[in-house]
Amino acid sequence: MKYRMIAFAVLAAFVFTANGADSFKPYVKKPDNNGVHLNAHGAGVLHHNGKYYLYGEHKIAGKAGNKAHVGVHCYSSEDLYNWKDEGIALKVFEKEGHDIEKGCIIERPKVIYNEMNDNFVMWFHLELKGQGYSAARTGLAVSDNPTGEFEYIRSFRPNAGQWPIHFPKKWQKPISDKKFNKLKEESDWDYWLTLLEKGIVLRRDFKEGQMSRDMTVFVDDNGKAYHIHSAEDNSTLHISELTDDYQDFTGRYTRARPGGYNEAPAICKYEGSYYLIASGCSGWAPNTARSFRAGNIMGEWKALGNPCKGKNPHNDIGSIKTFGGQSTYILPVEGKRNAFIAMFDVWRPSNQIDSRYMWLPAQIKDNEIIVQWQTEWGLSYFDE
Ligand code: DGJ
Numbered sequence: 001m002k003y004r005m006i007a008f009a010v011l012a013a014f015v016f017t018a019n020g021a022d023s024f025k026p027y028v029k030k031p032d033n034n035g036v037h038l039n040a041h042g043a044g045v046l047h048h049n050g051k052y053y054l055y056g057e058h059k060i061a062g063k064a065g066n067k068a069h070v071g072v073h074c075y076s077s078e079d080l081y082n083w084k085d086e087g088i089a090l091k092v093f094e095k096e097g098h099d100i101e102k103g104c105i106i107e108r109p110k111v112i113y114n115e116m117n118d119n120f121v122m123w124f125h126l127e128l129k130g131q132g133y134s135a136a137r138t139g140l141a142v143s144d145n146p147t148g149e150f151e152y153i154r155s156f157r158p159n160a161g162q163w164p165i166h167f168p169k170k171w172q173k174p175i176s177d178k179k180f181n182k183l184k185e186e187s188d189w190d191y192w193l194t195l196l197e198k199g200i201v202l203r204r205d206f207k208e209g210q211m212s213r214d215m216t217v218f219v220d221d222n223g224k225a226y227h228i229h230s231a232e233d234n235s236t237l238h239i240s241e242l243t244d245d246y247q248d249f250t251g252r253y254t255r256a257r258p259g260g261y262n263e264a265p266a267i268c269k270y271e272g273s274y275y276l277i278a279s280g281c282s283g284w285a286p287n288t289a290r291s292f293r294a295g296n297i298m299g300e301w302k303a304l305g306n307p308c309k310g311k312n313p314h315n316d317i318g319s320i321k322t323f324g325g326q327s328t329y330i331l332p333v334e335g336k337r338n339a340f341i342a343m344f345d346v347w348r349p350s351n352q353i354d355s356r357y358m359w360l361p362a363q364i365k366d367n368e369i370i371v372q373w374q375t376e377w378g379l380s381y382f383d384e
Pocket of ligand 1: 042107108214263264282283284326
């Protein structure tokens with residue numbers, strides 16, 4: 001009897017903890033329920049009906065991993081430490097010329113739940129096959145189940161023919177590619193920066209739609225959703241309101257930190273204020289993270305500085321280079337107050353399948369967001 005009870009307890013513990021993790025170990029390889037390193041890069045997390053769903057870029061080995069050969073990978077978890085492989089939520093197509101043809105670039109997928117339609121809406125950064133990063137589109141896919149399979153809907157450059165709110169009437173003049181290129185050629189960097197702030201790239205892209213590269217999505221307390229993306233040749237973030245079904249842009253958007261060159265946006269809300277973490281623009285190489293706060297998601301966004309504190313002992317990189325990583329998402333921990341997980345990728349562009357994850361505790365202190373390095377930590381961090 002006694003042995004049966006022990007066996008039962010061991011089995012229960014095993015089932016409860018799936019693959020047995022009870023802490024986060026940032027930067028260290030992260031096995032799923034099959035013992036395979038998580039393959040969900042540039043990820044986002046959805047919490048739905050008591051479960052967390054992780055969505056990210058599925059990478060393959062070698063340099064080829066910088067292109068999408070498989071699609072968007074999904075995992076599920078009840079405790080955030082142990083993740084079950086749920087397979088590929090959005091698959092690339094073999095068909096030549098398809099928007100998400102194998103060999104395109106799919107980055108930073110994010111999924112939100114739409115209550116009105118009781119469905120799941122995925123947005124992601126899409127670059128068309130063979131065109132480098134020039135297409136700068138946002139892509140949309142939907143599913144009735146959180147794990148998919150998601151149906152690809154369309155991709156486009158958002159907000160075509162729309163001026164952002166707060167954009168002065170006197171600057172609301174579209175400009176041709178030819179004039180844009182001439183101005184760029186003739187300007188020194190300082191002058192160019194003043195033109196960037198006044199929306200020179202925005203005006204160039206006015207008719208065809210605004211660029212949408214690094215992105216995230218955010219659902220506010222009132223159910224309104226926003227698409228936040230690097231636009232204007234990565235010089236300026238755009239924050240765009242989505243329609244009630246979350247499947248389109250309303251045309252209402254704002255420019256955040258014009259000329260600031262912010263990528264990798266990640267956002268959260270605490271006590272009525274919005275906090276944004278971003279990186280600078282240095283490709284796959286790490287740079288200094290920055291943070292911002294706003295009382296209204298449509299701005300003004302006030303600069304707060306580098307949110308990171310501490311040092312990553314695995315690579316000896318401190319806060320100056322974001323512990324070797326780049327932001328991708330800020331996850332509010334269910335059932336806890338002022339408890340967020342700031343999620344970062346450590347990119348390995350020569351073999352992205354081995355890129356690492358750094359999930360670190362983030363809290364709001366004195367109206368600033370602080371991300372604290374921890375070599376190993378658990379959710380009880382937030383109870384201390
Ligand atoms: C930085 C971005 O944050 C990544 O998602 C990726 O697009 C790389 N640039 C490509 O160089």
